[in-house]
Amino acid sequence: MCGIVGYIGERRAQPVLLGCLRKLEYRGYDSCGIAVTADGLQVYKDAVRVEALAKSAPQFGGTVGIGHTRWATHGGPSKINAHPHLDCAGRIAVVHNGVITNFRELRRKLAAEGHIFLSETDTEVIPHLIEKYDTGDLEAAVVAALREIEGSYAIVVMKAGEARLVVARKDSPLVIGIGDRENFIASDVPAFLEHTGRVIYLEDGQTGSITRSGIRINSGGREIAPKEDKVLWSANEAQKGGYDHFMLKEIHEQPRVIRNTLAEFTQAEETASGSDLTREIGVSPILMLACGTSYHAALVGKYVLEDLVNIPATVEFASEFNHRKNIFGKPLGIAITQSGETADTLKAMKRVRSQGGRVIAVTNVVGSTASRIANQTIYTRAGPEISVAATKTFIAQLMILYWLAMSNSKADSRRIASLLLELRQLPNRVQQVLDNEGIIAGHAKFLSRYEHAFFIGRGINYPVALEGALKLKEVSYIHAEGYPAGETKHGPFALLGRETPVIAAVSRDDTYEAMMTSMKEIKARSSPVIALSEDGDGAVEELADFVIPVPHVDCIFSPVVNCVALQLLAYYAARERGCPIDFPRNLAKSVTVE
Ligand code: G6P
Numbered sequence: 001m002c003g004i005v006g007y008i009g010e011r012r013a014q015p016v017l018l019g020c021l022r023k024l025e026y027r028g029y030d031s032c033g034i035a036v037t038a039d040g041l042q043v044y045k046d047a048v049r050v051e052a053l054a055k056s057a058p059q060f061g062g063t064v065g066i067g068h069t070r071w072a073t074h075g076g077p078s079k080i081n082a083h084p085h086l087d088c089a090g091r092i093a094v095v096h097n098g099v100i101t102n103f104r105e106l107r108r109k110l111a112a113e114g115h116i117f118l119s120e121t122d123t124e125v126i127p128h129l130i131e132k133y134d135t136g137d138l139e140a141a142v143v144a145a146l147r148e149i150e151g152s153y154a155i156v157v158m159k160a161g162e163a164r165l166v167v168a169r170k171d172s173p174l175v176i177g178i179g180d181r182e183n184f185i186a187s188d189v190p191a192f193l194e195h196t197g198r199v200i201y202l203e204d205g206q207t208g209s210i211t212r213s214g215i216r217i218n219s220g221g222r223e224i225a226p227k228e229d230k231v232l233w234s235a236n237e238a239q240k241g242g243y244d245h246f247m248l249k250e251i252h253e254q255p256r257v258i259r260n261t262l263a264e265f266t267q268a269e270e271t272a273s274g275s276d277l278t279r280e281i282g283v284s285p286i287l288m289l290a291c292g293t294s295y296h297a298a299l300v301g302k303y304v305l306e307d308l309v310n311i312p313a314t315v316e317f318a319s320e321f322n323h324r325k326n327i328f329g330k331p332l333g334i335a336i337t338q339s340g341e342t343a344d345t346l347k348a349m350k351r352v353r354s355q356g357g358r359v360i361a362v363t364n365v366v367g368s369t370a371s372r373i374a375n376q377t378i379y380t381r382a383g384p385e386i387s388v389a390a391t392k393t394f395i396a397q398l399m400i401l402y403w404l405a406m407s408n409s410k411a412d413s414r415r416i417a418s419l420l421l422e423l424r425q426l427p428n429r430v431q432q433v434l435d436n437e438g439i440i441a442g443h444a445k446f447l448s449r450y451e452h453a454f455f456i457g458r459g460i461n462y463p464v465a466l467e468g469a470l471k472l473k474e475v476s477y478i479h480a481e482g483y484p485a486g487e488t489k490h491g492p493f494a495l496l497g498r499e500t501p502v503i504a505a506v507s508r509d510d511t512y513e514a515m516m517t518s519m520k521e522i523k524a525r526s527s528p529v530i531a532l533s534e535d536g537d538g539a540v541e542e543l544a545d546f547v548i549p550v551p552h553v554d555c556i557f558s559p560v561v562n563c564v565a566l567q568l569l570a571y572y573a574a575r576e577r578g579c580p581i582d583f584p585r586n587l588a589k590s591v592t593v594e
Contacts, residue, residue: 001070001588002083002097002175003027005163005191006156008212013037013065020184020191021050021067023238026386027188028588029200030071030077035084041160043093045082063212066156068095068186071588073122074103085124086116087131089346091160092138094130096123097187098152098172099593106148110174112377126155131157134159137210139218142166148205152592154202156185161339172592173315173369176200176208176215178228180306183210188590189231189365190238190384197231197283201367209351229367237383245581246476249493251567252434255427257392258560260381262423263397277360277376280332281305281408286313287331287357288360289321289348293390293470293593294336296399299463300559301334307556308409308416308453318348319594331434333359334404338385338393339590340368347594349373364393368530378404387582388589389474391567394467395430399423422554432551433564440565442548444532446573447501454492454502455566456485456518458511463561465505468566475581476574485518496525496526500556503569505562506533506540519543530560530569 003024007016014034021032032053033045038061044051048071075081084093093124100106103122106129111117115128129145130138138159146153152171158164167174167185176194176197177184184192189199200215202208206224208217217226229439243249286305288298295317302313314331316324322344333352336344340363349359350373363376364382371377380396402423409416449455453472457465466482471482483492485504494504502522506515516539519529523543534552541547548569550561574581 001027001592003029003191004095004097004154004156004185005067006065006167006185007182008064008163008165008210009179010063010212011182012061012222013063014060017065017067018050018054018298020160020186021069021377022081023191023193024069024188024591025524025583026388026585027069027071028388029197031072031079032067032069033082033084034065034067035158036060036062036065037088037162039156039162041086041091041093041158041224043084043086045084046079047077047082050225055225062159064158064165066093066095066165074591076120079217081119081121081150083123085119085121087127088575089131090251092130092134092157094123094155094157096126097154097592098170098193099431100125100149100153101151102149107176115248116286122151128341130157136161138164139166139207141166141587143207148284154187155380156584159279159464164205164489165210167202167210169202170204173368174202176210178215181422186208189233190386192234193231194235197392199229199231201229226297228547232366233384238386245387246450246572247389247391247581250385250387250392251564251571254392254395254435254564257382258399258427258430261396262403263380264381265400265403277332278404278407279504282309282311282410283332285329286311286334287352288313288315288334289318289337289345289352290315291318291338291342291344293394293467294338296463296470297397297401297466298334298336299396299466300398300460301405303460304401304405308405308411310410313580316348318342319344321348322351327355327357329488334358334359334362335364335370336376337370338364338380338382338390338397338399341367341590341592342371343592343594344554346370346373350536362397364396379412388587389471389570389585394563395560402557419554422557426553426557426560427555429551429561430564433561436549436565437568440548440568441549441572444569445576446546447478447530447569448576449474449497450501450571452478452479452495452500454488454500455480455482455505456502457505458485458515459509460555460559461505461507461511461562464566467563468505468569471567471570472573474584475570476577476579477584480571485515488518496527498526498528499573501528501530503530503566504532504544506531506537507555507558507562508534508552509558516540516543532565
């Protein structure tokens with residue numbers, strides 16, 4: 001979704017801002033723009049990619065500037081609606097993430113006072129309000145303007161002739177990067193990671209005034225000492241590192257991600273205090289809240305927690321949970337969100353907390369809003385994930401859920417000991433899947449010729465079918481549906497035939513025979529079948545048209561090897577179809593609107 005950048009220093013701001021905006025492209029956007037202070041205020045924006053903007057923009061001087069990538073909400077993608085937005089005099093420029101809910105009313109009032117609006121956006125009221133209150137002190141004018149604003153915002157404000165950027169946030173992330181005689185601002189750390197890893201996360205309700213060599217933070221009208229953090233991600237992690245796409249690189253990083261996430265969790269376990277909420281897993285029912293791929297991780301977690309901890313676990317789409325009339329009892333919430341910024345998930349977390357419930361957040365982003373709302377946060381150590389389609393963060397989420405279940409398990413100790421051994425072997429098993437990349441790419445070539453596909457699975461592999469279908473549609477634009485295999489007879493069978501391939505996740509557990517039956521029924525209706533199955537399973541090989549071999553693992557871990565194989569299948573199908581794999585149309589890495 002929208003991305004914010006800001007720069008103030010000794011270098012020419014324009015190339016720095018454009019470089020930072022390129023790093024935010026992964027968030028998904030439809031227009032972009034910059035403003036710099038040079039001979040007054042120079043603004044250049046359009047409904048184009050950052051690369052095109054960089055090519056067509058005039059070369060501005062000036063060492064202070066702001067930039068934005070916009071994902072349209074109020075008003076379509078256009079030059080006029082792109083940020084930065086200006087006041088009447090063209091002296092104050094603002095970039096904004098979030099939604100101003102009372103913008104219509106504010107706009108009416110301001111228009112009656114003589115302010116002229118050019119765009120359809122909610123954002124444009126902000127520079128006009130600041131202009132109204134500006135008597136010379138920019139930060140004071142921003143504070144006065146924000147008093148009138150309802151909704152969510154992360155903003156950066158600049159004014160012609162001032163070597164200062166003013167920032168503010170409420171329910172939308174903003175982080176300041178500390179450099180040497182230069183400072184950066186962004187909605188997301190990767191934007192400036194190549195310049196600095198020293199950061200200050202702005203908190204809700206805070207404003208800040210940033211110059212080349214100073215950062216002042218105000219909270220509730222009082223200056224406070226800023227808290228500096230160090231980002232553990234390296235700039236290299238946010239590069240393609242020789243791969244054609246971030247998605248492929250991130251798929252290949254998964255053996256390491258599994259190791260890092262498990263190491264992190266075992267270390268945390270050693271130092272955990274008595275108030276550690278993870279120790280309460282197994283005491284109250286569990287309510288998992290998530291969206292998209294994270295929701296599929298939660299569904300796998302449900303099977304694992306119910307099996308190993310013997311506790312009921314409910315999984316809800318956060319967006320649906322937010323419309324529930326009642327929350328029954330006091331479940332222990334687990335919110336799963338790679339970005340930590342998904343608006344629906346944050347709202348659901350707040351709802352649980354407002355009812356007296358407690359929430360553990362599982363997220364990949366240190367300092368994210370989810371980590372601030374949660375009672376406790378567990379970090380997946382996946383490193384920055386740039387491709388919009390989640391891969392390594394999903395596998396890391398699964399690791400956390402396995403660990404939570406195993407460390408609170410009521411299963412007999414021999415089973416847990418053997419699962420632990422297998423868990424430690426998972427990086428090698430995933431590597432075995434990656435080694436079959438060539439076979440999977442071949443099957444993907446076949447799949448890429450179709451416009452529709454079904455993914456089926458049973459039990460713990462039902463979420464695998466959902467995730468496989470989601471991955472394929474996200475990156476290849478093939479219409480794909482995930483189904484519990486047993487349900488396909490109740491409707492989807494009407495669509496079977498030569499033109500509709502079916503991808504079946506077959507695991508050697510108690511669903512095996514039923515899956516074989518489903519595949520036979522599907523074959524009898526002429527649909528081509530691609531089966532994921534354990535290496536050397538002759539019965540599956542005989543039945544399916546194509547087999548993706550995966551190594552043997554305890555069936556509880558089959559979602560890991562199966563999903564990695566399906567990630568590769570989606571990737572290569574998309575590649576075959578010439579899709580923009582890392583930045584699919586209309587999608588965003590972090591969905592910060594409801
Ligand atoms: C977007 C992303 C998906 C992600 C979903 C939930 O749709 O494109 O990859 O699964 O949001 O995001 P979260 O950050 O909450 O896991």
